[in-house]
Amino acid sequence: MRLRLPGAVVAAVLLAAATACSGGIAFQDRTSGGVDCSAGVKIGAPYPLSGVWAENGQNSLNGMLLAADEINAAGGIRALHGAKISIVSGDTSSDNPGQAKTVTENMLQGNDMSAVVGSYLSSMTLTTVIATETRKVPLLTQSFVDELTQKGYHYLFQIPPKASAFGTETMKAVAGVFAEQSRSLRTVAVAGSDDASTKAQSAGIVAGSQAQGLDVREQVTFPNGLSDATAVVSRLADARTDVIVLGGNVSDLSLIIRGLRSRGVTTPIATSGGGGALTPQFSAALGPAADGIMASAAWNADLKLPGVPEVAAAYQQKYGVFMPQEAGESWAAVHGLAQLMESGATCDPALIRQALVTTDFTEGPASAVPPGKVGFDGTGANKYIVPILVQWQGGALRTVYPPDAAAVAALPLGGGQGT
Numbered sequence: 001m002r003l004r005l006p007g008a009v010v011a012a013v014l015l016a017a018a019t020a021c022s023g024g025i026a027f028q029d030r031t032s033g034g035v036d037c038s039a040g041v042k043i044g045a046p047y048p049l050s051g052v053w054a055e056n057g058q059n060s061l062n063g064m065l066l067a068a069d070e071i072n073a074a075g076g077i078r079a080l081h082g083a084k085i086s087i088v089s090g091d092t093s094s095d096n097p098g099q100a101k102t103v104t105e106n107m108l109q110g111n112d113m114s115a116v117v118g119s120y121l122s123s124m125t126l127t128t129v130i131a132t133e134t135r136k137v138p139l140l141t142q143s144f145v146d147e148l149t150q151k152g153y154h155y156l157f158q159i160p161p162k163a164s165a166f167g168t169e170t171m172k173a174v175a176g177v178f179a180e181q182s183r184s185l186r187t188v189a190v191a192g193s194d195d196a197s198t199k200a201q202s203a204g205i206v207a208g209s210q211a212q213g214l215d216v217r218e219q220v221t222f223p224n225g226l227s228d229a230t231a232v233v234s235r236l237a238d239a240r241t242d243v244i245v246l247g248g249n250v251s252d253l254s255l256i257i258r259g260l261r262s263r264g265v266t267t268p269i270a271t272s273g274g275g276g277a278l279t280p281q282f283s284a285a286l287g288p289a290a291d292g293i294m295a296s297a298a299w300n301a302d303l304k305l306p307g308v309p310e311v312a313a314a315y316q317q318k319y320g321v322f323m324p325q326e327a328g329e330s331w332a333a334v335h336g337l338a339q340l341m342e343s344g345a346t347c348d349p350a351l352i353r354q355a356l357v358t359t360d361f362t363e364g365p366a367s368a369v370p371p372g373k374v375g376f377d378g379t380g381a382n383k384y385i386v387p388i389l390v391q392w393q394g395g396a397l398r399t400v401y402p403p404d405a406a407a408v409a410a411l412p413l414g415g416g417q418g419t
Contacts, residue, residue, distance in 0.1 A: 035114055037347035040084045041077060043068075043334060044107045044116035044137075046128055051094025052225055052249045053121050055281050056326055060120045060142060061089050062319060063327030066311060067334035067365070077338060079345035085338060088113070092124040095224075101127035108135040114347040115140065117333045120326055122148070122163075122197035129156050137349045138356055140333040142298075142326050144273060145197050149379040155353050156380040159329050159369060160298035161387050163197055166273035167204015170296035171212050173389035173401045174243060174270050177294065177410045180401075185212075189239040191220035191232055191256065192247030192272060198224075201272040205245050217241050226252045233259035243268050250276035254285040261289055266414040270294040273387065280321035283395050290392040292411045297390045298369065299328035300399045302407040305372050307335075307365035322396060329369065336366035336374065360384075370405060 045064050047057030068085040076082040090107055092100035100119055107113060108131060115138045119128040122145035129148060132139040138155050141148065144163040148156055161169060171188075178185040188209045192202035199221065209216050218239035222232050233256055236244055244260070244267050246253055253276045257269060271277035273296040283290045301312035301323040311331055315323035323331075340355040341347055360375035361367040367374055370386045377383040389401035391410050400410040 035112055035347050035349065037077075037080055037083050037112075037114065040086050041080070041341065041347045042086055042088050042113050043337060044104065044113050044118065045087050045089040045330075046092050046100060046104045046107060046116065046118040046124070047089065048094040048119070048121050048124060049089070049091040052251060053094040055250065055279050056120050056276075056324075057092070057094075059279065059324050060118070060326040060330045061087070062315070063323070063330035064117055064334050066315060066318070066327075067331040067338075070311070070365075071335070071338045077341050077347070079342050080347060083347070085334070087334075092119050092121070092128065094121065094124075097123055097127040100124035101131050104128045104131035105135075108132070108137055111135075113137055114341065114349055115337050115352055117141070117330055117337075119143065121195070122200070123195055126196065129153055132156070136353070138337075138353045140337070140356075142329045143197060145200050147196075147200075149381045153380060155349075157356050157376050158381050159333060159374070159385070160382070161273070161385050162381060163200030163273070164204040164207065166296055166298075166387060167201050167206070168208035168211060169387040170205060170245065170270065170272055170389070171208035171214070173296060173387070174245075174294065175212050176401050177389065178243075178413070180410065181413060183242075183413060185214065185242050187215045187217050187239075187241040187243075189218040189220075189236050189241045189244045190216060191218075191222065191236055191244070193224040193249065193252055194221050195224050198247040198272070201247050205247075205272050222248070222252065224249065224252070226255055229255040229259045232256055233263065236260060237263050237265050241267060243270060245270045245272055246277070247272040248276060250279060250281045250285055253277055253282065257286060257289060257293070268292070268294070268413040270296070270389075272296060273298070278325045278390070278397065280324065283392060291394065292391065292414060294389055294391045294400070294410070295397070296387050297325045297397075298385060298387055299325045299332075300388060300390050300397055301328065302397075302399050303368070303370065303388075303405065304407075305368035305370075306363065308368050311365070324397075332365055332368050332374070335364065335368075336361055339364065339366045
């Protein structure tokens with residue numbers, strides 16, 4: 001069913017479409033180039049729709065579908081005679097990078113895809129990007145891993161912070177919350193799964209902790225898909241630190257956290273950016289034990305940015321849960337692509353890529369990623385992104401840091417075990 005949109009969202013979409021963005025380009029070629037979009041504009045969505053990361057992949061796809069509904073309900077791409085946006089999805093799997101590449105290649109076979117948004121999980125995006133780069137189709141990604149912007153790709157655009165930066169910023173934010181509550185923060189234990197993104201984030205947490213002058217007493221890497229977390233729990237509990245920072249999928253995180261709490265460990269817990277702790281399923285798995293757990297994020301549903309309150313409410317109504325980070329990033333990405341297609345009167349991938357390189361999104365839903373501005377540097381990294389710290393409170397994720405983005409104050413942190 002098509003969404004009935006609040007007036008504020010429709011106005012934001014129309015404004016984004018009608019105005020050229022700061023730093024953007026005016027296309028000289030007013031045609032669609034080699035892509036025929038007379039029957040509509042296609043945007044690819046290769047995501048893990050099966051396996052341990054399926055919830056996150058589906059969330060990402062849901063965000064894209066909501067953005068397409070909003071844009072289509074507001075008249076489509078009017079500069080292309082009202083062309084409607086359609087989202088073409090495919091299952092990359094959660095554990096087979098080769099499948100991710102094949103799915104994306106198949107998606108691009110018809111030469112009718114204007115752009116791709118995906119693939120959430122970094123290990124999948126590392127092969128998805130090979131397919132999009134070969135076909136010269138822009139790929140906007142929610143993946144964090146640094147490697148994506150280190151290989152000289154020309155069609156890759158990374159929305160969130162790099163994994164290493166995410167780790168550093170996580171520890172700055174955690175230190176900020178500890179300071180607000182007049183708590184001592186001297187020691188940290190770090191544990192994360194062995195997938196590409198989480199390993200990079202864990203390394204960033206260690207580096208960020210050391211930059212804060214913290215003593216990293218324990219570092220644990222565990223296989224993705226734990227059946228028994230006893231060994232991990234023991235090492236973290238025995239470290240007796242002021243904070244524990246975790247990374248991984250919902251199942252692994254909930255297993256570790258339940259194990260810690262069952263041993264009476266009340267140490268504050270944070271997670272390293274993305275992954276299981278930012279999804280509705282995390283709270284469902286842990287219940288009240290989720291309250292107080294912090295997570296670094298690139299987006300949250302309570303941000304006061306253009307279109308976010310309206311789309312967060314629409315997401316809640318449509319899917320019955322709050323709108324998670326990956327859905328918000330995907331939603332903003334589709335709006336950004338639509339804005340460029342509108343201002344350039346084109347659905348040609350090469351021209352869209354050219355505009356992505358030179359455009360700063362400062363208005364409308366395309367800008368609705370912290371701090372309210374999106375733009376990409378020469379490597380494809382988002383040069384403006386500022387991570388936020390969120391905390392589980394009563395079954396909802398609330399933004400608690402930095403102060404200028406916080407929606408609420410952080411809950412009092414649990415007792416630490418540092419000595």
